[in-house]
Amino acid sequence: MAQSNKPDLLIIEDDKGLQKQLKWSFDQYNVILAEDRDSALVELRRFQPQVITLDLGLPPDPANASVGLELLEEILSLSPTSKVIVVTGNDQREIAMQAVNAGAYDYYQKPIQPEELTLIIKRAFELAKLEDENRRHFQQQKESFHGIIATSPEMMGVCQKIEKVAPTDVSVLLLGDSGTGKELLARAIHDISPRRSKNMVAINCAAIPDNLLESELFGYEAGAFTGANKTTMGKIEYANGGTLFLDEIGDMPMALQAKLLRFLQERVVERVGGRESIPVDVRIIAATHHTLEDLVNEGKFREDLFYRLSEVVLNIPALSKRNGDVVLIARSLLEKFNRQYSRNIRGFSKDAVQAMEAYSWPGNVRELENKIKSAVVMSDSNQITAKDLQIDEAQLREMPLNLRQVREAAETRAIQRAIVLSDGNISQAAKLLGLTRPTLYSLMDKYSISS
Known part of the structure; x- marks a missing residue:
């Protein structure tokens, strides 16, 4: 029984002798042994360990790291919070770095010295514990993440990725349906980045006519075209030192994509009608509801620009895929519109809650916001009903409540x-x-x- 109080440590190693040595060396943990991919996945599901050591040379091909790297990917898919320490041979540093880039916590080169490996494992457990405490705190503070209201695992995962990417300067591409809150997420990235004291400038590439978009982005010199009476800075210059958010980047015309690519490569802009190269330091966040790979294949989007923009890609789930978030967001919106329109509606009726959970929300959060606003303005009672929300019963999915x-x-x-x-x-x-x-x-x- 005493052993059950120890933290679980999964050791994936096909050498029986080394298994025994490691189990003896790490007696402060509940050591779980696995010798191949199948047994490792079984034990992973059974114990869900916080820390795992993974020998990359596993059967049926122990001489190579291919099986181990594939298993690493499966482990992180099934248990993304687990800290995986990969164990490699002396001549496999490049493979070890490949594993770290794929998501491994750390690597250790053979021959194994238990004292050294113990220190790495101890740090991994400490970090896992800290992250677990942060996740619990984050779940308790549902509305504390820069305006993003979420408890669903799908959206919590996005928020955790934002926390990781925000302190860096890498370009971020946000992919998601219209109305999923891409601009709000871009704002969150900016607000927790080192650039938060500077401007975040947003521009919707689909909302501005093609012939005006270039001057909006890059600015123009006086006399550059009819009506250009004075020199005007573009959005990119206004964002200097901060963040530029390019919404609906998939709708940017091909001719302008080339100029944007040049800016991303050289970090200088030339205003329309000007010849001076103006250095600008901005962080780029782009968003689209299109599948950019398809646009690239169709010749409608530059492949080199796609790779420049997608250093990190975040997929934003549709509202219908965010289990438990719909009613939570609806309650927050109800409070907002109560204040805005001086109403005192106290909540949602049972049939309204069931309708919100069963509706597919093709317009995502934007559609939910519109329906709540309309219901707050038009409702004659102290509760919003399904009728007030104007949700067609024919569009409701069957949702088991038991x-x-x-x-x-x-x-x-x-x-x-x-x-x-x-x-x-x-x-x-x-x-x-x-x-x-x-x-x-x-x-x-x-x-x-x-x-």
């Missing part, structure tokens, strides 16, 4: 997937699910699942 139904549906899907992945082998499926074989058989009988 927790038992939700749990049974999730368990059924997981069991069916495990059986498929194990090719009908019940023992293997039980291992994948972290269950005993009799327990799995019992659940299969309960849900009428056949192998």
